[in-house]
Amino acid sequence: MIKRVLCLLFCLACAGFASDELSVKYPLKPHHEHLALGCADCHENQGDEPSKFKAIGDKGCLSCHKSKKLLAKRLEFMDVLKANPHNSVHDGPTLYCDECHNEHKESTNMCLECHEHEVKEWMGVTP
Amino acid sequence: MSNLSRRNLLKISALAAAATALGANQSDSNAPSWDGEYDVIVIGSGFAAHAAAVKSAMRGLSVLMVEKMGRVGGNSVINGGIFCVPLSPKQKAQGINDSRELFFKDTLKAGRNLNNPALLELIFSRANDALNLTLECGAEYRDFLEQSGGHSVPRGYKTSNGTGAGIIQPMQARFKSLPNTEVKTRTKFDKFITDDSGRVVGVEVRENYRFDNKLFDDDRENKSGDKKLYRAKKGVVLASGGFCADKVYRKLQEPLIPDNAQTTNHSGATAGAMLEAFRIGAYPVHVSHLQFGPWASPDEKGYGLASKFNVTASFRYGISVDKKTSKRYMNEIADRKTRADKMFEIIGKDENYPIHFCDSRPVKHMLKEQFDKLLASGALKRFDTLDALAAEYGLNASTLKQTVAQYNEYVKQGKDPDFGKILPKDGTDISVPPFYAMRGVPKLHHAMGGVAINNKAQVLSSITNEPIAGLYAAGEVTGGTHGASRLGSNAILDCLVCGMVAGENV
Numbered sequence: 001m002i003k004r005v006l007c008l009l010f011c012l013a014c015a016g017f018a019s020d021e022l023s024v025k026y027p028l029k030p031h032h033e034h035l036a037l038g039c040a041d042c043h044e045n046q047g048d049e050p051s052k053f054k055a056i057g058d059k060g061c062l063s064c065h066k067s068k069k070l071l072a073k074r075l076e077f078m079d080v081l082k083a084n085p086h087n088s089v090h091d092g093p094t095l096y097c098d099e100c101h102n103e104h105k106e107s108t109n110m111c112l113e114c115h116e117h118e119v120k121e122w123m124g125v126t127p
Numbered sequence: 128m129s130n131l132s133r134r135n136l137l138k139i140s141a142l143a144a145a146a147t148a149l150g151a152n153q154s155d156s157n158a159p160s161w162d163g164e165y166d167v168i169v170i171g172s173g174f175a176a177h178a179a180a181v182k183s184a185m186r187g188l189s190v191l192m193v194e195k196m197g198r199v200g201g202n203s204v205i206n207g208g209i210f211c212v213p214l215s216p217k218q219k220a221q222g223i224n225d226s227r228e229l230f231f232k233d234t235l236k237a238g239r240n241l242n243n244p245a246l247l248e249l250i251f252s253r254a255n256d257a258l259n260l261t262l263e264c265g266a267e268y269r270d271f272l273e274q275s276g277g278h279s280v281p282r283g284y285k286t287s288n289g290t291g292a293g294i295i296q297p298m299q300a301r302f303k304s305l306p307n308t309e310v311k312t313r314t315k316f317d318k319f320i321t322d323d324s325g326r327v328v329g330v331e332v333r334e335n336y337r338f339d340n341k342l343f344d345d346d347r348e349n350k351s352g353d354k355k356l357y358r359a360k361k362g363v364v365l366a367s368g369g370f371c372a373d374k375v376y377r378k379l380q381e382p383l384i385p386d387n388a389q390t391t392n393h394s395g396a397t398a399g400a401m402l403e404a405f406r407i408g409a410y411p412v413h414v415s416h417l418q419f420g421p422w423a424s425p426d427e428k429g430y431g432l433a434s435k436f437n438v439t440a441s442f443r444y445g446i447s448v449d450k451k452t453s454k455r456y457m458n459e460i461a462d463r464k465t466r467a468d469k470m471f472e473i474i475g476k477d478e479n480y481p482i483h484f485c486d487s488r489p490v491k492h493m494l495k496e497q498f499d500k501l502l503a504s505g506a507l508k509r510f511d512t513l514d515a516l517a518a519e520y521g522l523n524a525s526t527l528k529q530t531v532a533q534y535n536e537y538v539k540q541g542k543d544p545d546f547g548k549i550l551p552k553d554g555t556d557i558s559v560p561p562f563y564a565m566r567g568v569p570k571l572h573h574a575m576g577g578v579a580i581n582n583k584a585q586v587l588s589s590i591t592n593e594p595i596a597g598l599y600a601a602g603e604v605t606g607g608t609h610g611a612s613r614l615g616s617n618a619i620l621d622c623l624v625c626g627m628v629a630g631e632n633v
Contacts, residue, residue, distance in 0.1 A: 096197040114429035117504035
């Protein structure tokens with residue numbers, strides 16, 4: 001995957017790089033846009049009709065982001081308040097990525113359902 | 128099951144269409160084309176579901192757990208983790224005298240004598256077995272026993288992390304470690320599949336289902352997911368929880384509940400699975416009794432952390448006052464219904480939320496991180512003096528001080544002639560600053576009613592007045608155990624015992 005990202009960085013004209021029209025319709029999150037990801041990098045082997053693409057699920061996300069345990073480890077500093085969203089006291093490192101993170105629309109923060117006030121003390125906007 | 132012909136399986140209308148379509152490739156077009164088979168299928172993933180799943184898997188049965196939400200545990204992983212265990216080892220070690228009579232008296236009083244005695248006997252007599260099941264799975268509890276409202280003596284085991292997840296997570300790990308077990312999340316149970324004798328032989332579910340909390344009525348509006356049929360050779364355990372977040376069904380029971388009423392429940396707590404059990408003939412019991420949790424706050428959403436302060440500190444060791452009078456108006460540790468009714472009386476139509484407060488000592492019984500979070504959130508406030516507290520909430524300072532002085536006198540005498548509260552035996556009154564306070568409101572918390580079960584956790588049929596073969600139920604989806612109002616901490620007891628019993632009998 002990383003190799004492919006690098007390839008794309010050097011070769012922006014590669015097939016699969018989103019057109020302007022598509023990038024308006026299916027905007028990417030800044031961190032992914034910065035890597036110049038194209039549609040097919042996530043929607044692998046899903047044909048060439050974006051309206052028919054399916055959500056890539058945890059498996060898709062983790063093909064780059066490795067594992068939920070690793071993600072929990074990266075936010076370990078938030079364990080102090082037991083407020084690590086990737087390893088919460090309620091769920092541990094088990095939640096679906098898209099329970100909170102969306103790529104083409106605004107993400108949500110599930111913790112807000114009960115912890116309306118505390119979330120802003122604990123963490124920033126969900127990427 | 129073994130003595131049924133395949134043809135017999137298929138007379139039920141709900142199944143027929145689906146099965147005919149799915150069974151097109153089979154030689155016998157009448158038989159359901161199962162997508163998989165298990166000994167036991169458990170619907171839901173909270174306390175009751177886990178107890179049933181773990182227990183039946185320990186017996187060597189193959190078990191499928193289906194959960195419609197993305198997260199495992201439903202309300203159980205956001206609950207406060209207080210588990211009532213009458214006649215427990217910790218009570219014994221701490222010299223607390225409890226008895227069957229006292230447990231029944233407390234529980235029947237809160238339940239307005241509507242409790243099913245056989246089910247009360249069951250949860251009382253198997254409480255320690257359920258506790259041991261959780262310990263065997265690795266659950267950990269604090270030494271401090273909680274005294275939830277309406278209990279005459281402390282009975283509450285509290286998980287070491289202060290939430291029911293302290294029970295669910297180790298049970299889930301144990302379940303997954305047992306052979307032939309499987310958990311399917313985002314899988315919505317839709318229908319029971321019955322044979323022509325009425326026996327439940329499987330379930331129809333939708334996989335890849337995505338609950339949508341933006342819908343008003345997810346059970347009926349959400350069409351997502353792919354239909355699958357799973358066979359349950361021994362039986363199905365319905366442990367789908369309550370329906371306090373079901374805007375349609377709860378309003379049918381209590382028309383005055385506004386659609387935007389706050390609930391402590393997660394958004395997936397809807398009535399669909401219970402209604403499907405009614406459809407195949409389960410007796411409904413007490414479905415219009417909805418319980419409000421009296422320890423919530425209007426200054427946070429959902430379950431929040433307010434209950435941690437009110438249950439452990441303010442109600443037990445402090446008082447609640449009416450803002451308009453600066454006086455007490457209830458027994459702060461009465462049962463939930465008594466308190467919620469009193470609070471709604473004074474809240475009235477002008478949102479006159481009562482103020483719950485205590486001094487600096489009781490908060491040490493809270494988990495420190497929960498106390499810190501609540502204070503940082505602003506829902507809980509700290510005051511150096513009662514004058515400052517009165518000023519913040521618009522109370523009359525001199526009346527408030529009289530109220531506190533009177534209450535402190537009651538603590539000294541060990542008797543509350545005004546409201547009959549059981550006062551702290553260690554003499555904790557309201558005198559050592561700083562003081563901690565919050566605004567309170569009851570929130571929709573527990574559906575008392577559900578399907579009728581017997582003391583083997585078998586679901587009873589309104590068609591035959593006998594158990595529905597192959598169908599068991601446990602937890603909040605059942606009705607009758609708690610009567611009109613459940614005592615705090617009895618939910619975990621009920622869920623774990625009845626789930627365990629279902630797992631033993633299925």
